Amino acid sequence: MTIMPTPAAAEAAPRRPAGARRPRWWSAIALVAAALVFLVPIYLFVSTAFKTNADINSWPLRLIPRSLTLDNFVNAWTLAPFDQFLVNSVVVAAIGTLLKVVLAISTAYAFAFLPFPGKRWLFIFMLGALMVPGHVTLLVNYITIGRLNLVNTYAGLILPGVASAFGTFLLYQFFRSIPRQVLEAAQLDGAGHLRTIVSFIVPMSRPAIITVGLIALIDEWNGFVWPLIATNSINMRTLPIGLLYLKENDGINDWGALMAGTLFVVLPMAVVFLLAQRYIVAGLAGGVVRR
Amino acid sequence: MSSGASDLGARSALSVGARRPVDPGGRAAELRLAATRRRRRGYLLFAAFALPNLALIAVFSYWPIIENIYLSFTTWDFISPQADLVGLLNYQALFSSSAFPEVLWRTLVWVVVVVVVTLVLGLALALLFAQRVRGTTAVQTLAFSPHVLSGAAIATIWLLIFDPHHGLSRLVFEAFGTSSPAWTTDGSWALWALIIVSIWKGLGFVAIVYLVGIQQIPAEVLEAARIDGAGRWTAFRRVVFPLLSPTTFFLVITQTISAFQAFDVIAMMTGGGPAGETTTLSWFIYDAAFSRTDVGTSSAASMIMFVVLMAITVLQFRFVERRVHY
Numbered sequence: 125m126t127i128m129p130t131p132a133a134a135e136a137a138p139r140r141p142a143g144a145r146r147p148r149w150w151s152a153i154a155l156v157a158a159a160l161v162f163l164v165p166i167y168l169f170v171s172t173a174f175k176t177n178a179d180i181n182s183w184p185l186r187l188i189p190r191s192l193t194l195d196n197f198v199n200a201w202t203l204a205p206f207d208q209f210l211v212n213s214v215v216v217a218a219i220g221t222l223l224k225v226v227l228a229i230s231t232a233y234a235f236a237f238l239p240f241p242g243k244r245w246l247f248i249f250m251l252g253a254l255m256v257p258g259h260v261t262l263l264v265n266y267i268t269i270g271r272l273n274l275v276n277t278y279a280g281l282i283l284p285g286v287a288s289a290f291g292t293f294l295l296y297q298f299f300r301s302i303p304r305q306v307l308e309a310a311q312l313d314g315a316g317h318l319r320t321i322v323s324f325i326v327p328m329s330r331p332a333i334i335t336v337g338l339i340a341l342i343d344e345w346n347g348f349v350w351p352l353i354a355t356n357s358i359n360m361r362t363l364p365i366g367l368l369y370l371k372e373n374d375g376i377n378d379w380g381a382l383m384a385g386t387l388f389v390v391l392p393m394a395v396v397f398l399l400a401q402r403y404i405v406a407g408l409a410g411g412v413v414r415r
Numbered sequence: 416m417s418s419g420a421s422d423l424g425a426r427s428a429l430s431v432g433a434r435r436p437v438d439p440g441g442r443a444a445e446l447r448l449a450a451t452r453r454r455r456r457g458y459l460l461f462a463a464f465a466l467p468n469l470a471l472i473a474v475f476s477y478w479p480i481i482e483n484i485y486l487s488f489t490t491w492d493f494i495s496p497q498a499d500l501v502g503l504l505n506y507q508a509l510f511s512s513s514a515f516p517e518v519l520w521r522t523l524v525w526v527v528v529v530v531v532v533t534l535v536l537g538l539a540l541a542l543l544f545a546q547r548v549r550g551t552t553a554v555q556t557l558a559f560s561p562h563v564l565s566g567a568a569i570a571t572i573w574l575l576i577f578d579p580h581h582g583l584s585r586l587v588f589e590a591f592g593t594s595s596p597a598w599t600t601d602g603s604w605a606l607w608a609l610i611i612v613s614i615w616k617g618l619g620f621v622a623i624v625y626l627v628g629i630q631q632i633p634a635e636v637l638e639a640a641r642i643d644g645a646g647r648w649t650a651f652r653r654v655v656f657p658l659l660s661p662t663t664f665f666l667v668i669t670q671t672i673s674a675f676q677a678f679d680v681i682a683m684m685t686g687g688g689p690a691g692e693t694t695t696l697s698w699f700i701y702d703a704a705f706s707r708t709d710v711g712t713s714s715a716a717s718m719i720m721f722v723v724l725m726a727i728t729v730l731q732f733r734f735v736e737r738r739v740h741y
Contacts, residue, residue, distance in 0.1 A: 151546045155554055158540060162557045162619070168583060169572040185586050227468045234464035239457040250469060253476040257724045259676040259697050260717045263704045264479035264486070267493075287471035317460060346565040348679035353705060364567040367683065371571070379581065382571055389568040397563045401556060404563065405623060 173197075173383040180379050196380030197388075200370060203381055206388065208359050209366035212278075213345060216362055220282045220344040225337045228288050232295035233321055237307065253289040259349070266353050276360045281351055285344065291336040298332040299325060335403045338396065342404075345393055363389045480721065486714035493708050505715035514691065515699070515716075521606065522696040526674040529613045534666055536614070537621025538659075542651075544622060545629045555626075558619030566616065570683035573612045574599065602692040605685050609693055612680050617673075621666055628662035629655065668731045672724055696720050 172180060173196055175189045200206055234240070235247055265284045266275075274280030302325065310320045326333060351362045358369070367389060370382045397404065487505055491498035509515040540558065544551050561569055576583045577598035584595040598608040632655060640650045678697050681687060687694040687702055694702065696716060704713035 151543060151548045154543050155548050155550060158543065159550075159554045159557060161615075162554075162561070164583070165572050165576055165615075169575060172575060180581060183581065183585075185581070185583065227471075230464040231468040234461045238461040238464065239454055240461040240465075241458070243461070246465070246469060250472060253472045255725065255728045256476045256480060257672065257676060257721060259678065259700065260483065260721045260724075261476060261479035262701070263710065263713055263717060264482045265475055266704075267482070268474065268478070270493075283471070284475040287468050287475060289472065289476075292468065317464075342563050346563075346567075348565070348567050348682065349701070352682070353701075364565045364679070367567050367571055371574075371683070379575055379578070383575060386568045386571045389565050393563050393565070394560065397560060398556075401559070405559070 169383050169386060172379055173387045175380060177378075177380060196378075196384035199378060199381040200385040200388070203378070204366055204369035204385070205358065206363075206366060206385065209361055209363045210388070212281075212360060213363040215278055216281050216347075216351070217341055217344040219278070220285060221337060221340045223282065223286045224288050224291060224340040224344075225333065227286060228291035228295050228336055229321065229326065229333065231292045232299050233317070233325060235292070235296050236299040238317075250289050251293060253287070254293075262349060262353055265350075269354060274354075276355050276357050280354045281360070281362070284350065284354075285347065288336075288340065291340060294336055295329065295332055298329045302328055331403065331406070334400070335406060338400055338404050341396065342393055483714045483717050483721070486710055487718045489711050491710040493710060498710065501711065505711040509712065509715055509719075517691075518694055518696055518699045519719075521692075521694065522675065525606070525610060525613075525677070525695050526671055528610050529617070529674045529677075530667060530670045532610075533614050533617045533621050533670060534663065537618050537666075538625050538663075540618065540622035541625030541629055542655075544626050555619075555623065559623050560619065561616045562620040566677075566679035567683045569616050570612060570680045573608070573615070574684055577608055599685050600689050602689050605689060605693045609677075609680055609684055612684070613674065613677055616680070617670065621670065624666060625659065625662060628659045632658050664731075664734060668727060671727055675720065675724060 171187075171189055174192045174194070175186070176191055176193050176195070179186045179189045179191075231250070235243065235250075240246070261284075269275055269280040269284070272280070274283070306324060306328070307320060310324045315323065346364060347362065348364050351365050352368075355361055355365075361369075363385075367382070367385050370378070370385045486498060488500055488502055489498035490501050490505070544555055575581075577595075579585055579595040579597045582595070584598065588595040596604045598604045636654060636658070637650060640654045645653065676697050677695070678701065681693055681695065681698050682701075685693040687698040696719070700713050700716045700720065703709045703716060
């Protein structure tokens with residue numbers, strides 16, 4: 125992402141051209157209002173996860189809890205097997221992300237550096253997949269994993285999402301910017317293709333790979349409709365689907381448990397986002413700007 | 416795949432150590448042979464590296480469209496040994512029913528409202544961020560965060576807000592002297608509840624994309640507008656907004672495609688109810704197949720979605736092509 129002078133920065137420059145205005149006081153107020161729009165729901169959700177039932181059910185709304193408790197987490201666990209959901213989510217997200225990144229790297233490398241008859245058409249074939257709407261493929265993919273006897277298995281959860289045209293494309297763009305001499309030097313040193321990838325390509329394209337990996341991780345962790353379809357046994361459900369049990373089991377009388385479960389779903393990605401937001405936003409901005 | 420690839424790789428395309436010593440007379444032929452062999456190795460490697468990915472794409476992205484077309488001309492319940500061909504009956508039934516045109520209408524309302532409101536508010540937010548008031552970065556992060564969080568989780572958070580007994584909604588409505596509607600169980604409010612949540616989820620993303628666009632507008636252009644005496648509003652209308660039109664177009668397309676497929680928020684908050692009042696096309700496709708086990712109806716509805724989204728995507732590609740020639 126190139127940093128360009130923003131119009132606002134130009135405006136704030138020490139020498140103001142005639143007619144330029146300094147940022148107005150209402151900008152600050154609007155910013156606070158915008159912050160509240162996002163902060164209030166998040167605050168109410170997190171605080172409810174730690175509120176006692178007495179506080180949750182009392183009216184007027186208790187913005188500041190009288191006391192904090194972890195009971196809601198215990199309740200969430202007794203209403204649904206959240207430990208199992210967590211294991212499933214971690215397995216699916218970890219393996220799914222890893223496979224997706226490895227496949228994207230190897231495919232991008234092949235397209236960037238290896239010969240093949242009709243490679244151009246294969247590339248178009250791959251990019252064409254970006255046009256296929258995910259929701260439209262659900263039914264047949266369910267039938268397919270049914271034929272393969274993969275319903276209620278990790279393989280069935282992971283496989284359909286592993287191929288990545290977008291990630292491959294992003295890495296392909298990046299790989300092509302690597303000078304060919306680097307590869308030639310690597311091969312002169314006797315490195316095979318795998319060595320070249322592991323010791324040269326991957327380290328050189330770390331930002332792009334991290335971006336692809338993070339986007340894959342977020343997609344896998346938050347996946348909803350496919351895990352809902354591809355599993356029906358409660359022991360194979362992932363965390364986001366687990367929330368459905370908290371809701372259905374109790375007709376939402378237990379807000380504390382529902383918010384505790386929600387916190388469990390949200391927290392890992394919130395941490396990932398806060399630690400790595402520049403990669404996530406850069407990937408997104410890169411995708412947009414290139415268009 | 417990997418071990419074989421590495422063996423081949425040690426002597427392939429760019430490697431020089433692998434050539435056997437040759438007598439001067441047969442050198443040219445030998446070189447040609449080596450070149451062919453290298454190319455063949457390259458092919459093999461390409462296959463090993465790229466085919467798993469391409470095969471998965473074929474099976475899980477392209478094949479579904481083909482089988483879906485077929486299934487949309489059949490009736491099937493997942494269990495019967497085979498699907499029965501019924502021709503166009505599924506499509507006929509969909510359009511002669513009273514429910515399905517309503518589903519399409521509702522989907523249209525959903526998509527238009529979500530996309531328009533998200534873009535307008537997102538642009539406003541981006542312009543606000545561009546002012547670089549102190550604390551902007553923190554608010555940017557905050558606004559963007561819903562984009563990376565599970566839609567299901569965001570839905571439960573908003574269930575809490577909308578709760579007419581203990582939620583923020585009651586507080587707000589009581590401030591205006593009325594009681595809160597039962598958002599998710601009242602047919603006239605439920606769709607709007609879901610739309611609000613979708614807008615809230617997408618707003619930060621749109622704002623950041625717009626902000627990137629705004630930051631790419633050269634300062635001189637704005638300077639020139641100012642020198643010409645343009646006020647803020649005129650500069651925005653005549654300069655900033657037109658220069659953002661590629662961004663706007665990109666966002667309209669991508670947001671429309673994702674609004675069409677919105678699912679987790681509906682599943683978590685209303686399950687398509689009450690009385691079908693929040694059944695959009697995406698929920699209808701799911702519900703027909705997995706609750707009513709009516710594969711034919713579901714796949715016919717899928718085809719309708721496919722055609723609509725395809726048309727939108729083609730529009731995007733034609734636009735991109737046009738821009739390339741600029």
